[in-house]
Amino acid sequence: MNKDSFIKQATEQLNKINVPYRVQDSADIAISGTFKKKEDEDESAAILYAAFIFFNPDDNTVYAYERAMSNGVDISKDPSYSGVVVRKVDNSGNDESLLPIGTILSTIAGIAVSFGAAFRRTDNEQLAKYPNISIPPISSANASDSAFCTNCGAKMPAGTRFCTSCGTDSKSPPAAQAKPFVSNDAPPVYVNANMTQRANPAYINPGVQPVKPRRKVPVAVIAIVSVLIIGVLVTGGILIRNWIQNKKPNDNTNINPTASSAPGLNIGSQEGSSVVSLGVAQYDLGNIMNGQYYFATKDYIFYSSFDENYKAHIYRMDKDGRNFQSIFNGFGWSLVVIEDWLYFSGNQGDTIDGTYNIFRMKLDGSSVERINNTYSYGMFLYDEYLYYMKRNTDYTSTYSVCRSLLDGTGEEVLAQYGYNPVIYDDLLYYYDNQGNMFRCKPDGTDPQVLLTAEVGFYVLSDEKIIYKDFSSGIYMCDLNGENKKLVKTVQDMSINTVNVYNNRIYFVQYNQDNYNYTTYSWPYDLVSIKTDGSDEKVIFSSSSYGMYLNIVSGRLMLMDYKYDTQTGLMYTDINSMNTDGSDLRLLTR
Structure with a gap:
């Protein structure tokens, strides 16, 4: 599957259902927003929603981590959670739209399968995010006044103490490893873009057999098939006669x-x-x-x-x-x-x-x-x-x-x-x-x-x-x-x-x-x-x-x-x- 094309299709659909996101920040797609249950008039009963999406080309799988907090409780593990209809709330507290909250990841899953990849929800947040890495420091001449959250990697305006994405206190002790380096410019939003990676014809990374895309195939079946045929296709050079x-x-x-x-x-x-x-x-x-x-x-x-x-x-x-x-x-x-x-x-x-x-x-x-x-x-x-x-x-x-x-x-x-x-x-x-x-x-x-x-x-x-x-x-x-x-x-x-x-x-x-x-x-x-x-x-x-x-x-x-x-x-x-x-x-x- 081609990562850029996946990001393009996924973000286009998120735009249609008015779900806010960032791309290529702490994950391929990082989603965050505030919702209220459709029937709930209690203004304090907000649902704080966050999700991370990452396409792993090595096993041709899209990993998704999701968390929905309501009154300090993670409700995303509730069996009836995905059917809860919510109202999206803008920054002024105004209702914007209605949608079943499960639509967000089901939309991502459908796009992944349409590209021939497996889709997997995971409770391991790191599987759905970029790994923590350390790189040489950039000279101060190129540094901006912005900072990055030590927990989720989101960009924070100068002078901001609490991350607007996950709420982490920037004054708390940082993690042992530095977060991934990203450009000082805002990460691109793929509204009308198209992807390699590769693979690759999406950029096909070595060891990944192309899963034959078929319409209306259950996600579980696609996941099993993709695992079985990893490695049958690789980048470069097979079946070539000089x-x-x-x-x-x-x-x-x-x-x-x-x-x-x-x-x-x-x-x-x-x-x-x-x-x-x-x-x-x-x-x-x-x-x-x-x-x-x-x-x-x-x-x-x-x-x-x-x-x-x-x-x-x-x-x-x-x-x-x-x-x-x-x-x-x-x-x-x-x-x-x-x-x-x-x-x-x-x-x-x-x-x-x-x-x-x-x-x-x-x-x-x-x-x-x-x-x-x-x-x-x-x-x-x-x-x-x-x-x-x-x-x-x-x-x-x-x-x-x-x-x-x-x-x-x-x-x-x-x-x-x-x-x-x-x-x-x-x-x-x-x-x-x-x-x-x-x-x-x-x-x-x-x-x-x-x-x-x-x-x-x-x-x-x-x-x-x-x-x-x-x-x-x-x-x-x-x-x-x-x-x-x-x-x-x-x-x-x-x-x-x-x-x-x-x-x-x-x-x-x-x-x-x-x-x-x-x-x-x-x-x-x-x-x-x-x-x-x-x-x-x-x-x-x-x-x-x-x-x-x-x-x-x-x-x-x-x-x-x-x-x-x-x-x-x-x-x-x-x-x-x-x-x-x-x-x-x-x-x-």
Whole structure:
């Protein structure tokens, strides 16, 4: 499910029933208001209502925490509570509207299910809120006179002692951990916006199988199904046949995988930056952010795919396209070759089980070793270390940036609550769950805040940061976060799958509202635009459940997830094309 699209739909419905909310503050959606029972004329009998909503992409579940206080008693646990009809009261004490109080969460639940996610009410407030995090302080020059509540994280006007959202006394001792950093500006309200995250075609996070949306399916059934199929779908790279294998359809023609007009192509070692495949410029690190499910060396080409019987493999062929063979029965991505070892994140077996452990094996598929048995992905090599994201155990919807030695020992946590690490010019870049972007030394020390509360996904290319914000805008700035400029804003659409090659940005745009319940897909366009915002063109169009993009040797390799209505199986088409959309080839499975 796409987080931005969910927020958009949910807040539009909350607007219709006149329920106040904040977005991306202490939770994806934080709701608070004052109500009175319809038949109750006692002006003192107000119901103080609060709810927090959070979409966890890892288990494809929307979590909701709700509390309704009346005369000091929480009435939300009463069996008849949801049917109580209440009147909303404005700040002047005037009645505004009538609604059953259970409508609020039932509305959220219906939207979650319509997007193919499960919905779960929880008594654990933290499951429905952003985790508490600590980040480096921002210089006083950027600080505002506003404060943030130490309990719920809501923004408080200067001089305010009691939080207007939850009533907490700001003079009371603060919690042990700092609250999440948010922008000094008011958080955006998604009245007419659309979402990635991802996933993702909502931004589909690794390990999350798309739940096939069906109308009128009970929420409980959706929840059970979503749990069973977690991990069957991941970002980037499954079922891809190397485009080099396809000089002609269905043959292995000798094509030099390093041939490209771009300067600075990697030749197998990359001083000062993350190691990428041959055929990729040293300064273009977008494939790492998109899964790096294809990796070429001077001798071999490795990639992940499924065979015609829907069984997962890692394949190897000679650089001339000959001696094609499966060397691993299972799924793997974040591929990287280090000397005579192939490293990857994935699992053994015919399908994707969503465990995402880190493995290594010899280049012929022998000596398979599991060197990390925790949920980890986004891996790359730098200076004799493996860097990766590792799922946190306290808040399983979040990750930490970690590194280890090449045998998996000596693991270090470099940044808690960090996402999508990459190293360029001996500096580590990542962003957190609040959209703040950082860079620091490769050991995690000396972190600097580059961008605040605005990064939903990013890539590094040609000494620039190109990132997508939370409102489907694409921006570009210098590596220090300065000289920011808007490249493109997509109106009434969502953006997914951003990559950059040769000073052009490639992204997929789609309309979340145009979901086809028969084919389980959205129509989309693959768009190309120069980094200065000019020469925009649609180079390919299709429909898909999820769309992902790698760029190798001047070829776009676009992966589409689709659903076979006859077999009931998800499958993938891989379209390989030139950067202008010409020479389109459908790769075989």
